[in-house]
Amino acid sequence: MHIKNPIKKITLFSLNCVFLTSCGASPTQDLFGSFFPSWLLCAFAGAGLAALTRVLLGVFRFNDAVPLPMLSWLAFGTAMTLGLWIIWIGI
């Protein structure tokens, strides 16, 4: 099944990465007529997840407790990126 709509594609990609242990998909994806590497898409998703987590923790007033916020969130976002990429390329 080939999905033309990039929004649907990103959504499906995210769901795949969350729910599948190994999707074995192409390392490069077609978005807006250009081929993007999977690590770049994973970096966007990782940054988004980190931002979402920070917002959620903010609701519970936990943000102030995180020391060295720049380093903490950068490490968290990078870990998310690497985790998604490992799932993407398959273990």
Added chain:
Amino acid sequence: MMAFSKKMMGYAFLVASLALCAILAVIAAYLADRSPRTDDAFIQADIVNMAPEVSGRVIAINVRDNQFVHRGDTLFVIDPEPFRYAVEQAQADLDNLKAELPLQDLQIGSQKSTAEAQESSVEQMRAQLALAKSTEARLAPLARQGFVTAQELDQARSNVKTSSAALEQAIHSQVAALKSVRDDQPIRAQILGMTAKLQAAQRNLRLTDVKAPCDGQITGLNIAAGEYATEGKSLFTIIDTEHWWVVANFRETQVPDFHAGQPAIIHVLARPDVVVHGHVESLGGGVQPDVGSLSNGLPQVARSLNWVRIAQRYPVRISLDHPPAEFMRIGATVVATIQR
């Protein structure tokens, strides 16, 4: 107490994030090393530039651009008329030579008979000379005793000389007759040459019907019937669809770990969800270097201060096992992953 607990959880979050980041980085590096991949890769196939082997006016084109053809299908036809005339001319010349051969053999037989007759003549002259010599030998003592006149002895001596001259003449005639006996090898050689000429003309006539050398797809066809086709000049191209492979440009640091037969996975980016399996067929032996060329007979060396060198890439040829025909196009972008 609550604030302390939150602070501890905050530190735990930082440490866990850093640790997770390090562990996943190691795993990612291991996976990337286990399955080297590149998106600097494309699909490739053999192409055949369809050039006629004979020149002439194209009278029919049986295919259209992008059409699939099978091996042996007639692609286009060159006007066969002049080639048919050439065949007829060569056939007539050959028949003529073959007709000459019996006549030549008759002549040779006649010449041999003449030579044999000259040989008999030589024998006859030898016999005459022997008779003349014996006559002279008999008459010489008789002449000294006066039983034979001097005139008769002179006549006998004259006969010896005459017979000797006649023998010489007969020998020369025999030699000339033997030399004049001709051989039929030249005409037989001419027949062989003319047979080859006829076969070449028949081949040229056959080549006016240009056929597909393989299963494939026509491309670059933009001519119509009436175009003058020149021998050796391509009119269009056939993509050989029987064999497809991928040219994947891997970094020089990765290539030494590859060898022929390694399995490979190909993602055709036209349909990234389609996986095509293949195997490494061969490794590229070299590429054009950026530096080292000669300029005016001297090596051209650029002055540079490059601390970071970009790794050279070498083409690795990956043969596709069961390529899906609908995605196979020369130059199509793919991602190639070698499985180690």
